[in-house]
Amino acid sequence: MELEKILLRKVGEAVGRFKMIRDGDRVAVALSGGKDSLTLLEALLLLAKKAPVEFSVCAFTVEQGKFLRPIEPLGEYLKQRGVDWTYHTDRPSLRLLKEQPDHGCDLCSRYRRRAVYEIVRGLGANVIAFGHTADDFCESFLRNAMFTGRVSALPPITYSRDKEFRLIRPLVFVTEDITTRFAETLGAPIIPCGCSQRTGTVRKSIRGLFSEIEKDYPHLKETLLSAMGHLEPSRLLDPRYLDLEGHKSDAIEPLLPILTE
Numbered sequence: 001m002e003l004e005k006i007l008l009r010k011v012g013e014a015v016g017r018f019k020m021i022r023d024g025d026r027v028a029v030a031l032s033g034g035k036d037s038l039t040l041l042e043a044l045l046l047l048a049k050k051a052p053v054e055f056s057v058c059a060f061t062v063e064q065g066k067f068l069r070p071i072e073p074l075g076e077y078l079k080q081r082g083v084d085w086t087y088h089t090d091r092p093s094l095r096l097l098k099e100q101p102d103h104g105c106d107l108c109s110r111y112r113r114r115a116v117y118e119i120v121r122g123l124g125a126n127v128i129a130f131g132h133t134a135d136d137f138c139e140s141f142l143r144n145a146m147f148t149g150r151v152s153a154l155p156p157i158t159y160s161r162d163k164e165f166r167l168i169r170p171l172v173f174v175t176e177d178i179t180t181r182f183a184e185t186l187g188a189p190i191i192p193c194g195c196s197q198r199t200g201t202v203r204k205s206i207r208g209l210f211s212e213i214e215k216d217y218p219h220l221k222e223t224l225l226s227a228m229g230h231l232e233p234s235r236l237l238d239p240r241y242l243d244l245e246g247h248k249s250d251a252i253e254p255l256l257p258i259l260t261e
């Protein structure tokens with residue numbers, strides 16, 4: 001199956017390049033009920049059978065009171081697939097939703113993070129895998145550059161504060177057109193989150209911008225991902241990375257293109 005091969009190649013590339021998974025790891029996949037995390041789960045289950053390192057995969061879902069459909073069909077699907085899945089209702093998140101229904105993402109994700117660490121600790125896992133896609137990395141890159149004044153996106157690999165857990169994002173090179181098509185082939189129930197219905201204007205604008213440019217440049221996201229992996233700090237404006245005193249005398253100033261209006 002062509003799509004499966006493409007997915008595994010891209011996930012394998014991310015896992016290898018960023019040393020995401022190591023011998024003896026137990027990886028807990030954060031299943032949100034959407035197409036991306038389901039694709040991630042399947043990809044890691046397939047990879048576990050082929051990879052040169054030995055690792056096991058389990059999955060969990062945190063209920064924060066935002067699912068728009070009952071979760072049971074997802075549980076049934078995972079049971080049939082033989083997936084070790086834990087479903088956890090986070091009471092503090094439900095209270096938050098009741099007491100402050102308009103709370104923002106900051107508070108919500110802080111509650112979720114606490115719940116996730118608790119669940120994963122109980123599962124005996126040392127790695128947590130999240131389903132952020134290439135689209136999420138590109139959006140975050142542009143959003144940060146255009147609206148927060150920073151050149152940054154998301155970390156493909158990082159650690160919890162005390163290094164108890166390694167946090168990984170193996171779908172960094174997988175675009176959402178792949179996760180959408182792959183999830184369709186799984187026949188898995190997709191459980192939408194209420195928040196997905198109210199996409200913010202910035203996110204919507206960036207997505208619109210991408211689809212407009214991609215009509216002429218279909219590899220736009222691959223190019224952006226490549227840019228994130230090839231920094232040229234001496235051509236940016238952060239003095240920490242500039243040769244202010246000319247110490248690197250052998251550095252050759254490249255010819256700059258003449259900018260015209």
Ligand code: SF4
Binds near residue numbers: 066105106109
């Ligand atoms: S989008 Fe919704 S579920 Fe996600 S962090 Fe924000 S409030 Fe929470």
